[in-house]
Amino acid sequence: MKASWQRGWRPMKRLLYIIIGLVFLISVGCNKSISDDEKTAENYVKSQGYEITSRFGEVDKYTLEKSKLYGGTASIPYQQVWGVQEIKPDEYFGKEIVVYGFTVQNHPLQKRDKNAKNGVNLYVMLSDGEVIGGYSYPNADVVGAYSSIDGRTLEEVTGLSFQQWQENWKKKYGQDSVTQNVYTGQEKILLDYFNSKYPNSVVTDKCLVDVDNDGLEELLVALNTYSGINKTQEEEARKNGFDMRYVGIIFPKGENPTESLIVLGKIVEKGMRFEGSDLFVVETKENKTDQVKVKMNNQNGKEDYFTVKVSLNKDGTKNIQ
Structure with missing residues (x-):
């Protein structure tokens, strides 16, 4: 005669198998849903004629809100991403955006960017299981802005200069931002302060x-x-066949117009000038402003850049170069 604990174990054992089976089925069901989205992204990439060499899986998932599009350095990646889309972000406010990443070959960016010789990282955006857009970036450790999914710049996608696009973007998405313009008319106040100096x-x-x-x-x-x-430095530069170019930085502090005003000078090839209305190129690294390049050119069309980098010391002082 079998012990009572053995007789009681049989139904418990069957129940345990049923629970394990249910967990397995639920797990398979969930994985299938995720795999379906990734497969949709993969099929889209292949339909564009690109050769996939590696997959990153899901690289980002977020609910799109207006607050993500302007205000502080955390918004810069979202500005870069949504700035190169054919669709308007307004249509997807409140919706979940899922992003899948791939490295591909045969991409247009490889013909126009020397940093993309090892391929292009392609990011496909989905909402409600459908591809809504994406963006691209060289498969290299370099600092810069995202291109559209087919490798076009923000200027090419929008038909605007960066300055024009930035002003339009700020008007449309910056009004509710907590960090936008610490006080009313920040730019005018700072510029007036500079002009007075x-x-x-x-x-x-x-x-x-x-x-x-x-x-x-x-x-x-x-x-x-x-x-x-x-x-005096400028006159000395000209004697030696060079010019001085200058960039001013006005640092705001609370409600005060300024904390400090610093003017940087750089000796450049004779004839280089700051010209046009799209001179500033903000570069990011790890979602933070890494440096700002200010474009110069001469009458022959030659280009050069004045680079501004600012870092904070532990005591709050700044290193500027």
Whole structure:
């Protein structure tokens, strides 16, 4: 005669098998759903004629809100991503966006970007199981902005200069941002302050950007003339066949117009000037402003860049170069 515990174990054993089976079926069902989305993304990539060499799986998932599109450095990647889409982000507010990543070959970006020689990282965006867009980036450890899914720049997608696009974007998505313009008319206040300090300087272009990643936007100005203390340095440069180019940075602090104003000078090839209205290129690294490049050119079309990098020391002082 079998022990009572053995007789009681049989129904418990059957129940345990049933539970394990149910868990397995639920798990398979969930994985199938995720796999279906990734397969949809993969099929889309292949339909564009690209050769997939590796898969990253799901690389991002978020609910799109207006607050993600403007305000502080955390919004910069979303601005870059949604700025190169054919669709408007407004249509997807409140919806979940899932992103799958692939490395591909045969992509147009490989013909126009030397950093893409090892392939292109392609990111496909889905909402409700359907592909809604995507973006691309060289498969390399480089700093820069995203391109559209077929390798076009923001300017090519929108038909606007970066400056024009930035102003439009700020008007449309920046009004509800907590960190937008610490006080009303921030740009005008900072520019007025600069002009009062250097009344004879000519501001070629200006750009609001959180260059030191402290949550407050600084005003950068590109100068074709400068009336500050480096006049002697400028004259010395010209004697030696060079020009001086200047970039001013005005750091805001609370409700005060400024914390400090710093003007950087750089000796450049004779004839280089800041010209046009799309001079500032903000580059990011790890979702933070890494540096700002200010484009210069001469009458022959040659280009060069004045690079501004700002980092904060532990004591709150700044390193600027």
